Amino acid sequence: MTEIDPVLPKKFSDWFQQKGWRPHPHQLDMVAADGRGAHTLLVAPTGGGKTLAGFLPSLIDLASNPTEGLHTLYISPLKALAVDIQRNLMTPVEEMGLDIRIETRTGDTPANRRQRQKENPPQILLTTPESLGLLISQPESFTLFKSLHRVILDEVHAIAGTKRGDQLALCLARLSKIAPDLRRVGLSATVAWPDDLRRYISPCADADEVVTVTGMGAKRADVRLLETAVRLPWSGHYGLHAIPEIYQEIKKTGTAIIFVNTRAQAELVFQELWRANEDALPIALHHGSLARDQRRKVEAAMADGSLRAVVATSSLDLGIDWAAVDLVVQVGPPKGVSRMIQRIGRAGHRLDVPSRALLVPCNRFEVLECRCVIEGVAEGTLDGDPPRDGGLDVLCQHIMSLACAAPFRADDIFAEIRQAAPYRTLTRDAFDAALRFVEDGGYALKSYDRWKRLFLTAAGTYEVANPRLAHRHRMNIGTIVEAVTLKVRLRGGGVLGEIEEYFATGLEPGDTFVFAGRMLRFEGIKQTAVEVSVARGKDPKVPAYMGGRLPFTTLLSDRVRATLADPTSWVELPDQVREWLNLQQWRSLLPGRDGLLVETFPRAGKEYLVAYSFAGRNAHQTLGMLLTKRMERLGLAPLGFVASDYVIAVWGLHAAKDMQALFDEDMLGDDLEAWMEESSLMKRTFRNVAVIAGLIERRQPGQEKTGRQVTFNSDLIYDVLRRHEPDHVLLQATRADAKGGMIDVGRLAEFLARVKSGGIRHRRLDRVSPLAVPILLEIGKEAVYGDAEDQLFDELAEELIEEAMRMDPQGGLPL
Known part of the structure; x- marks a missing residue:
């Protein structure tokens, strides 16, 4: 055995030797940086001992200088991650016989334990930004945190640039005032904006104050598209067509995580997997609306390897260390390369074993996006928006929290708040x-x-x-401002979790819906609880959770446009997708890398305009509002619009001809301001x-x-x-x-600038084009309701597809 680097105390080097391990260089670098008194940002792939590297300086310090009071504060963006870290951290502590108390404090922590932690705090406390914000607001915060030596920010990339990140940055500024010698440690597997992240970690909003420690290179990943026996859907976002193939992959592997993008999708995918589960494999469900006890049971079952699969939302995105996970399945594209790399990291927590992941596109456009994600992962390209200025609403909340803790002078807290990176220009x-x-x-x-x-x-x-x-x-x-929720209480049983109030109030007694992986019958609402009983059947109403769709990154938008514009890159695409694109190329035009393709055509007594803008759903929603207002002024009598991440369709009574006037950049002036004020x-x-x-x-x-x-x-x-x-x-x-956010003016401005520089190609057609079919099917989904919905929608889909895919020439010329 090679001698362990002498930077580690003997008790720690002996422990590594007993485990048959050698410390990674970045773990030793973190100990050395801490010895120099530096604040640090560690960037290392999942499975590379990043968490242990973050805690090693604290464990070494507490082992050699035992102290009472709070020594290290660990901040996790997820409750589940805090619980998991406690479980994993106890292993080296117990095996080395260290006298260190480690506890968690989240919204799930009982009140009596929270009170005890204030009076007799552990040396290491694992918590969340929300719980830290609550502690900061209490007069006891000055006593609790005065002994603090170190704060560890895990998965810091996932929280910087959000309102939770604003709250955390303000709390860090207060911690540094209470404990001026406090050292900050940031841990991350994916960093697209390193300077911004270092500045976020710094106690004086200066990126140069933070030392970056880089772990080994990114781990290899085996990522591919899942091929299905049935034809790919033209539209839709649930991926249920692929359930048979997903189930077969679960059977072939040890343990899998099935990631989806919304809670409603999680319920549907779990329900369909359970129906396909002829081998009675242990499969579970995990998302943020489930009861705490159910989430904890699933997490514990994954940790001890007793589950074959769990269907999850972003509730399991970050940091959970389950060595038994062999496969990640992503149903629907993750909307960003960085997010996919993060999720892939949940599989294969060994650096010598490639992480294995399958992408399941839910429709044809998503095939293109998934293929671009795979290319981005292979290149190690990271994406996402840089952190923005802190929110004024978060600032107001924090000012009140500071006042709740102790009286203050305005000049003092203004100076303190400016030390938080999101507010450095306040x-x-x-x-x-x-x-x-x-x-x-x-x-x-x-x-x-x-x-x-x-x-x-x-x-x-x-x-x-x-x-x-x-x-x-x-x-x-x-x-975190979510829709108001009501508890779901099973008659004769306990609480299953919570659903949104607006959904519950729309139910009638006897209606069925899927929740917590069960088919439930709605019995009524009593006070703040929805009473349900176990139901049978397979045609439920499904909870529609708000805010579930993830944003489509600019990087992926650029990649998808580049793929469409280059037929030589279609080799890896499924045959049916290549056929679809080839027919589009013959019938009309393909969107280019620059500029904008617009198609107009008549159908069923209405005129349609379809713009292939690829600016993301939020920007398209705003674009739709502005376009319809502009079309009203032009006398085109618009009737409505529908948007996806890729395309926007507007329909009305008269055909639009002057595309330059419709898509001019001036729509971001008075038109936007007037609409925003009334929206x-x-x-x-x-x-x-x-x-x-x-x-x-x-x-x-x-x-x-x-x-x-x-x-x-x-x-x-x-x-x-x-x-x-x-x-x-x-x-x-x-x-x-x-x-x-929802209006996404920045992306809309980028799109309009691209249109201005690249120009508009307008194709007037005599009927719908192959590429326009998916967005028109979205119109059908929104317009058809009632018991006959599925049948009518299927008929509409068949009619549209047959119309678009007929092999006779299509009239129309570029305009």
Whole structure:
């Protein structure tokens, strides 16, 4: 055995030798960097001992200098990851006989244990951003964190640039004020923006303050498309056609994770897999709406290797260390190369074994996207948007949290907040506007006592107006704003989890739906619980979860356009997809790498416009709104539109001819501003901002508001602020969120600039083209309801496909 590097104490080097291991160079580098007092960012692939590398300096320090009080704080983006890390970290601690207490603290932690942790904290505490935010808001935070030596931020790439990341960055700034010598450690497997990530980790928002430690190169990955016996669907997003092949892959492997992109899809895929499970293999379901106990059981079963497969959403994306996982199946494209690399990392936690993954496209366009993902993984290309400026609504919440912990001076906390990377460019005017809102609601709301939360003392400090306000604030801390949910309670049994209130209130007694992997019959709603019983049958109503679709990255958009424009790259595509593209090339045109292809054609007494813009669903939704408004002014009588990640279709009574006028960049001026101010999307965005900032409290002692109450209240306040204080800090936050999120102005602007530079190719056709069929089928899905929905939709699909794929020449010329 080669001698272990002397940087490790003997007890640790002996442990590595007893395990038959040698420390990875990056693990030793982390210990050395910590010895120099450096803040560090470790970038290493899954399975490379990244977690142990992050904790080694803490374990060594605690072994040689035993201390009471909190020494190391570990922040995980997932509850499941925190629990898993505790389980895995206990192995070396117990085997080396270290006297170190390690505990978790999340929303699932019982109240009595949370109280004990404040009074007698463990040396290592594993928690989430939300739980840290709650701790920061308490007066005991100064005592709890004063002994803190180190904070470890796991999967830091997944949280930087989000509102949860804003909250965490602000909390880190407070921790550094309480414990000035605190060292920060970031862990990540995929880093597309290293400078931004180092700046996020730094206690002074300076990227040069952080040392980057790089592990071994990315692990090899065997990634391929799953071939199916049935023909690929033209549209749809569930992938149920591939269930027989997915089941056969599960049978051939040890343990598999089946990743899907939405909770509704998870329920459907699990249900169909269970029907196909003739061998009674142990298969489980995991997503964020399931009851805590059920999630924990699934995680424990995966850890001890007793499951053959688990169907999961992003709830299992990050960090879970299950060495037994041999295969990852991704149903539907992951919408980004980085996300696929992250999910692939869940399989084959050995560096000498390639990770194995299968991609299952749910429709024909997704075949192109999946193929581009495979190419990106092979090249090691990382994608995703860089972190953006911190949200003003999160800032408002944090200011109130600081006041709940102790009185403060405005100048002091402004300087503290500017140390957080997302707020390093925060202006004093913006800060003062946020502080004013927290103090009394702002100019338009200050006459209402309910929003007077702070008062300025004669000594120049801000204090909470009364203790009840602090208690209510702590009940509402967090930046995850989901639809209001109701518990699902099984008659004669326990709670299965939660479903959205809007879905539950649309059910009638006797309706069936799939949840927690079971077919359930709706019996009624009692107080805050949905009562259900076990049902039979196979045609349920399925919960439709909000916000489930993942964003389509710019990198993938560019790759898909490049693939379409280059027939020589079609060799790896399935025969039926090549046939589809070849027929499109013969009938019309193929979208190019630059510019825009627009097709117009008549059908069933209406005129259709289909634009192959590839800007992502959110940008296309905004584009559809702006196009229809512009078409109204031109007298084209638009009737509606539908959008996917790839294409947008608009239909009306008259044909559009002047494409340059329709797609001019000036639509991002007055047209956009006017639409945004009246859009229901803006009101939904304001509702989320209002909840995060504390304007609307969802939870109060002894009660919780319904979704209707929250929406009604926020809509009224939105209208008041627009009339009387249009520059209110929460309206500023709403516009910023809308432009970067659901409206996605940045992607839309990039698309319109591409159109301007590359030009528009307009093809006038006498009927639907092969490439337009999928988006027209989306119209059919939205327009047909009732018991005959499936039959009518199938008839529409057959008619459209036959019309597009007929081999006779199609009229029409480029315009």
